[in-house]
Amino acid sequence: xxxxxxxxxxxxxxxxxxxxxxxxxxxxxxxxxxxxxxxxxxxxxxxxxxxxxxxxxxxxxxxxxxxxxxxxxxxxxxxxxxxxxxxxxxxxxxxxxxxxxxxxxxxxxxxxxxxxx
Amino acid sequence: xxxxxxxxxxxxxxxxxxxxxxxxxxxxxxxxxxxxxxxxxxxxxxxxxxxxxxxxxxxxxxxxxxxxxxxxxxxxxxxxxxxxxxxxxxxxxxxxxxxxxxxxxxxxxxxxxxxxxxxxxxxxxxxxxxxxxxxxxxxxxxxxxxxxxxxxxxxxxxxxxxxxxxxxxxxxxxxxxxxxxxxxxxxxxxxxxxxxxxxxxxxxxxxxxxxxxxxxxxxxxxxxxxxxxxxxxxxxxxxxxxxxxxxxxxxxxxxxxxxxxxxxxxxxxxxxxxxxxxxxxxxxxxxxx
Numbered sequence: 001x002x003x004x005x006x007x008x009x010x011x012x013x014x015x016x017x018x019x020x021x022x023x024x025x026x027x028x029x030x031x032x033x034x035x036x037x038x039x040x041x042x043x044x045x046x047x048x049x050x051x052x053x054x055x056x057x058x059x060x061x062x063x064x065x066x067x068x069x070x071x072x073x074x075x076x077x078x079x080x081x082x083x084x085x086x087x088x089x090x091x092x093x094x095x096x097x098x099x100x101x102x103x104x105x106x107x108x109x110x111x112x113x114x115x116x117x
Numbered sequence: 118x119x120x121x122x123x124x125x126x127x128x129x130x131x132x133x134x135x136x137x138x139x140x141x142x143x144x145x146x147x148x149x150x151x152x153x154x155x156x157x158x159x160x161x162x163x164x165x166x167x168x169x170x171x172x173x174x175x176x177x178x179x180x181x182x183x184x185x186x187x188x189x190x191x192x193x194x195x196x197x198x199x200x201x202x203x204x205x206x207x208x209x210x211x212x213x214x215x216x217x218x219x220x221x222x223x224x225x226x227x228x229x230x231x232x233x234x235x236x237x238x239x240x241x242x243x244x245x246x247x248x249x250x251x252x253x254x255x256x257x258x259x260x261x262x263x264x265x266x267x268x269x270x271x272x273x274x275x276x277x278x279x280x281x282x283x284x285x286x287x288x289x290x291x292x293x294x295x296x297x298x299x300x301x302x303x304x305x306x307x308x309x310x311x312x313x314x315x316x317x318x319x320x321x322x323x324x325x326x327x328x329x330x331x332x333x334x335x336x337x338x339x340x341x342x343x344x345x346x347x348x349x350x351x352x353x354x355x356x357x358x359x360x361x362x363x364x365x366x367x368x369x370x371x372x373x374x375x376x377x378x379x380x381x382x383x384x385x386x387x388x389x390x391x392x393x394x395x396x397x398x399x400x401x402x403x404x405x406x
Contacts, residue, residue, distance in 0.1 A: 072162065073162075074144065074145040074146065074147055074162070075145055075241070075242070075243075076198075077160070077161070077162050077163055077195070077198045078162055078163050078164070078198070079162040079163070079164055079165055080164065092198070093198045093199075095242075096240075096242050096244070096245075097242070097244060098242035098243035098244045098245075099243040100242075100243075101144070101145060103144060105365050106365075108144075
């Protein structure tokens with residue numbers, strides 16, 4: 001019984017470590033595409049941005065408004081609260097071609113989209 | 118199902134009904150909890166944290182009265198754009214009386230703990246409607262789920278969670294494959310090894326930006342062996358599902374399944390009420406932060 005308990009503990013530990021092994025290893029030398037978006041008067045500027053496929057992306061969101069906003073995207077799988085009059089940086093994985101919508105989670109009218117091609 | 122739809126339309130309001138809305142302007146939705154007992158492929162957003170209370174109730178055996186619940190008090194977070202981790206404590210209640218092969222009891226107890234690891238294997242894009250996640254959930258229980266007796270139980274739930282966006286922002290189909298081996302040591306030092314294997318299919322329609330209703334069908338097989346070599350019975354369950362997003366950071370999900378068909382090996386009576394139950398219900402509340 002003791003041996004079985006030990007085996008179960010080891011299995012659990014292995015399961016905890018497994019997701020880390022499944023992740024693609026980041027490469028420091030990998031070129032990164034940078035996107036700059038400004039948030040002003042409750043709107044993204046520009047509202048439509050583009051990026052190349054299969055390259056990691058850095059999105060810089062500059063909030064010029066006097067209140068915080070939350071950059072969020074279900075398909076990009078990122079979110080970040082950007083305080084008033086400040087900049088937030090989001091690192092996004094290399095994407096497949098397609099359209100990825102984003103929005104301000106605090107303001108339903110603020111929408112934008114990233115086109116990857 | 119009718120009651121759920123009525124409730125959903127009340128929540129959505131008259132302007133929230135499907136025919137009156139243009140779904141293309143709705144935000145994309147996280148699919149993990151929109152299919153009831155069937156789990157969608159969603160893993161959340163990187164950096165997102167969530168606290169949830171998730172209760173599952175099981176009701177009805179062959180005779181007597183039987184009601185058991187298990188509640189997960191769960192912390193969930195998404196450390197990367199491919200992985201989600203959850204862990205928490207389990208609480209259970211058992212109200213059993215005059216059920217054959219089960220001791221009568223009326224109790225509530227701390228029941229154990231669990232963790233879940235989810236890996237997004239295939240992601241949905243605007244060009245690919247299919248998304249697939251692999252999930253592994255070890256559970257440690259001190260209280261037997263069915264009988265409420267004190268035990269040491271180790272369960273390793275392994276699932277494939279897939280979903281397809283059939284109509285953009287409007288209609289989703291979900292599919293699960295389940296393999297759940299477990300080993301239990303009873304208070305009398307008996308060892309029991311068993312496994313559940315099966316799958317589900319679900320449909321969920323978005324009536325309003327914040328309300329989805331649907332239905333699901335589960336087929337489960339039970340074995341007295343983790344290697345699936347000693348079949349003891351199977352069951353088919355179906356029922357309605359509901360998902361309501363109260364605010365961008367708060368939602369609830371609910372589902373009800375009834376056993377439509379089942380069989381126990383060596384028992385000619387209809388339904389499988391030895392390993393499964395007549396009805397099961399699920400209610401989940403979540404708060405993201």
